[in-house]
Amino acid sequence: MATKTTNQKAWLFVIPVVLLVAFNAVIPLMTVVNYSVQETFGDNVFFWEGVKWFEQVLQSERFHAALGRQLVFTSIILLVEIPLGIAVALTMPRKGPWVSVCLVLMALPLLIPWNVVGSMWNIFALPETGLLGKGLNVLGFDYNFTRQPLAAWFTTILMDVWHWTSLVVLLAYAGLCSIPDAFYQAAKIDGAGRWAIFRFIQLPKMKRVLTIAILLRFMDSFMIYTEPFVLTGGGPGNTTTFLSIDLVKVALGQFDLGPAAAMSLIYFLIVLLVCWVFYTLMMKDEVE
Amino acid sequence: MTLILKDVTLNVGAETHIYPTSVELAEHGFNILLGTTLAGKTTLMQLMAGLVKPTSGEVWFDGKNVTGVPVQKRNVSMVHQQFINYPNMTVFENIASPLRVVGMERSKLQKRVEHIAELLKMTPMLGRKPNELSGGQQQRTALARALVKDADLVLLDEPLANLDFKLREELREELPKMFEHRGCCVVYATTEPMESLLLGGHTASLHEGRITQFGETEKIYRKPADLKSARVFSDPPINTASVSKKGARIVLNDEVSWQIHERYKDLADGPYTLGIRPHHISPVKSTEENVHIEGKILVTELSGSESTIHFDIGDQAWVSQSLGIHPFELGARKSFYIQTDKCLFFDISEQLVAA
Numbered sequence: 263m264a265t266k267t268t269n270q271k272a273w274l275f276v277i278p279v280v281l282l283v284a285f286n287a288v289i290p291l292m293t294v295v296n297y298s299v300q301e302t303f304g305d306n307v308f309f310w311e312g313v314k315w316f317e318q319v320l321q322s323e324r325f326h327a328a329l330g331r332q333l334v335f336t337s338i339i340l341l342v343e344i345p346l347g348i349a350v351a352l353t354m355p356r357k358g359p360w361v362s363v364c365l366v367l368m369a370l371p372l373l374i375p376w377n378v379v380g381s382m383w384n385i386f387a388l389p390e391t392g393l394l395g396k397g398l399n400v401l402g403f404d405y406n407f408t409r410q411p412l413a414a415w416f417t418t419i420l421m422d423v424w425h426w427t428s429l430v431v432l433l434a435y436a437g438l439c440s441i442p443d444a445f446y447q448a449a450k451i452d453g454a455g456r457w458a459i460f461r462f463i464q465l466p467k468m469k470r471v472l473t474i475a476i477l478l479r480f481m482d483s484f485m486i487y488t489e490p491f492v493l494t495g496g497g498p499g500n501t502t503t504f505l506s507i508d509l510v511k512v513a514l515g516q517f518d519l520g521p522a523a524a525m526s527l528i529y530f531l532i533v534l535l536v537c538w539v540f541y542t543l544m545m546k547d548e549v550e
Numbered sequence: 551m552t553l554i555l556k557d558v559t560l561n562v563g564a565e566t567h568i569y570p571t572s573v574e575l576a577e578h579g580f581n582i583l584l585g586t587t588l589a590g591k592t593t594l595m596q597l598m599a600g601l602v603k604p605t606s607g608e609v610w611f612d613g614k615n616v617t618g619v620p621v622q623k624r625n626v627s628m629v630h631q632q633f634i635n636y637p638n639m640t641v642f643e644n645i646a647s648p649l650r651v652v653g654m655e656r657s658k659l660q661k662r663v664e665h666i667a668e669l670l671k672m673t674p675m676l677g678r679k680p681n682e683l684s685g686g687q688q689q690r691t692a693l694a695r696a697l698v699k700d701a702d703l704v705l706l707d708e709p710l711a712n713l714d715f716k717l718r719e720e721l722r723e724e725l726p727k728m729f730e731h732r733g734c735c736v737v738y739a740t741t742e743p744m745e746s747l748l749l750g751g752h753t754a755s756l757h758e759g760r761i762t763q764f765g766e767t768e769k770i771y772r773k774p775a776d777l778k779s780a781r782v783f784s785d786p787p788i789n790t791a792s793v794s795k796k797g798a799r800i801v802l803n804d805e806v807s808w809q810i811h812e813r814y815k816d817l818a819d820g821p822y823t824l825g826i827r828p829h830h831i832s833p834v835k836s837t838e839e840n841v842h843i844e845g846k847i848l849v850t851e852l853s854g855s856e857s858t859i860h861f862d863i864g865d866q867a868w869v870s871q872s873l874g875i876h877p878f879e880l881g882a883r884k885s886f887y888i889q890t891d892k893c894l895f896f897d898i899s900e901q902l903v904a905a
Contacts (some may be wrong), residue, residue: 444630466638
């Protein structure tokens, strides 16, 4: 057997990636890690604190409350947007001139920047002047999202559904379009009903894209910041203060860099863990 | 039990997909729809099944007019070219699905599925899911689904096209046996003339949305009604040339003419289109009756024991297919021999006049 030549030059090819990852991930992350285990009063003077900030964050009721709100928000978002997205995708035409019209209409909300969406909905929902706010009040609903927690939640969720359901629709639609006609014919021949076609053909065939849709919507809604910040500013009170808004309050409002860094890391690990669990569960069948 | 199409047409928008078609399928053996891609085989099957409603005309089955009766209300099964199975059901559940829909009793269903699985050699795979199977096994599952219910009409739409060669041969042999003792009408679509000959039964040759001819496969091959049918039913393509009959001679061009074979002596004088199948032209002389023709070699395809030679006879290219290896050089002028008793003569309107 010929001996392999050993050659270290191959490492050169890896350097660009190493540098890129180092600068946009590892170094910032390590800075955060650095802050999370120390106390600083400025002037680059640091005191070692160990896991104190982590313990403090994990035990703080404020963090629990924000995490709780975040989980409730994300669950509602997934429960609304995924079925709604699938339903809309199912009603979209598969052929003809309306296809492009529908696709463009669907893509529109996705093109609008987050802060614009927040401002738009803020104006739209104002109880005295906004179309939605005024309209609801005229119809007899006592609606004021700047004062009522329930109304604030309702508006925030409605805004996110408006902004992001399209993403689920487009992904689900792509999944549906990839199903050959022969599948529907076969189902028709078997005498399968509408529900059976959905359950046994469309849903399994959409599984991959839906996995992606759920992951994306989970990550995005779990890390949501700009839209609720612009719309409600986390209020009324703390009722729409989600994790990211709380984090910014701690880091920039109170300038508690240590606890904020610890919170960031915990936040990051939660997102990573949940995504991993999701992905593993949903891909279980595929790998066999 | 048989299926009859009466002047069935199908227009989609301004396009005509099926021109008026009338055919009465044979009760026994396979009914083969032979035609190139886009000839309308699948569309015709969809019309037969009731998946698509004809624009005009009637579909009769077993003495009843079933035009417009949707497929769910008829006892039809179909196998497609792609392997169509329910992705998240096991093979057992897939095969059982048509029986579940009609609500068959558990023990009876179990027995039936197992019997069909045995027949298709799928017993060890019953617990698996379609994406864990090979292409051949997936198609067997689809075939099993079609066989498990006692359908009156079974439509097989190029079921073997996506399988590898060996599996195709194997299944091609098994398929007619599976349907032998069932009282159902079987329709089988294919693009390959060879497949049609191997399966036997009856053949309908399809060309651009029309059935050009229907009858016993063998007869259609021997006596294609017109040039189109002959073209559909020949692979490699049938050789054609304009010839004229003058007295007792067939004249191809200034250099080539021959004494007409006595089989065709009743042919009137005049212009004809000559059709001659590739395996009736050979680079080797077999009898004294052979007509000699010269051609410039264009392509030579050697496949094991056969040579397919494309050559230029002046104004067009012809193909010769013969036993033996003839590694001719490109561009060389070589001699070929036509079997003059195997000619097809078509008149100016492309109808067969002598074969």
